[in-house]
Amino acid sequence: MSSKHKKSGKTLADAANIHDLYQNAVQAPEADVEFFIDTYKKLRGKQALLMREDFCGTALLSVEWCKTDPARTAIGIDLDKPTLDWGQEHNIDAAGGDMKERVTLIEANVLDSNASKVKADITCALNFSYNIFKTRDALREYFAAAHKGLKEDGLFIIDMFGGTETMDELEEERDVDDEDFTYIWDQDKFNPITHEMLCYIHFKFSDGSKLKKAFTYDWRLWTMPEVIELMKEAGFSKVRVFWEEFVDSDDDDDEMEGTGNYEEVTEPENQESWVNYIVAEY
Ligand SMILES: C[S@@+](CC[C@H](N)C(=O)[O-])C[C@H]1O[C@@H](n2cnc3c(N)ncnc32)[C@H](O)[C@@H]1O
Structure with a gap:
């Protein structure tokens, strides 16, 4: 324990902020943004500029998106005002420059298809947040709202985890x-x-x-075929799955490790546990 915490009698747990903990432990926004930029470029032959982050929480990803190009802007949507306020102060305002003008936070339900009037090049929903919707109707309604918020050549990108x-x-x-x-x-x-x-x-x-x-x-816990079917029912014209490449790890055992590279696949090898991206075209 550091002397500062000993003096105050506080434990590290008392002193910690859960948003900082979450961002450090769970999120990898640079890798997500790189995948978004490369995938949009590959599929659309141009740069994506406006990203909408559904379930944005502290909007760490939106800020990372805007850092990659001064022409990029982002809209973050979340229900929870205290989390949005924390993100505004610690991620958006703290980034300085014109970040405040380029990231707009909206306190709203992602099911509200009028939450943002601006159409996005990419809308994303990460860290499996859409799993809060427990019926086919509710998940389809969310996908339809995401579809409505996209430009006609826009992409909707979510991550998904699965495996036995x-x-x-x-x-x-x-x-x-x-x-x-x-x-x-x-x-x-x-x-x-x-x-x-x-x-x-x-x-x-x-x-x-x-x-x-x-x-x-x-x-x-939705399965991939259910999600793909519901995206199509919600209006998306094509749904692609991008699967992480795995290689033998350096250890002697038979462990495999992810490379961080994602390739479009239709028949990946089955795995006990996986996290991959689904990309739906408007
Ligand atoms: C798991 S966190 C995701 C944070 C961040 N996007 C990430 O990738 O790690 C889920 C967030 O979704 C928000 N949320 C839950 N239901 C929502 C809804 N219906 N509309 C908007 N935001 C919602 C919560 O307030 C919370 O901030």
């Missing part, structure tokens, strides 16, 4: 580079009839203190 392991009750711990805490992903419950799952994120700190249930996810 996603139906197990399990806890996975991961040390976060250069940080004094461990991230714990807890798949606490899974109902094989409804596919409802209850998951938590916990954090454990180097002084032994913990933040249990820092985030709770009450989700339906």
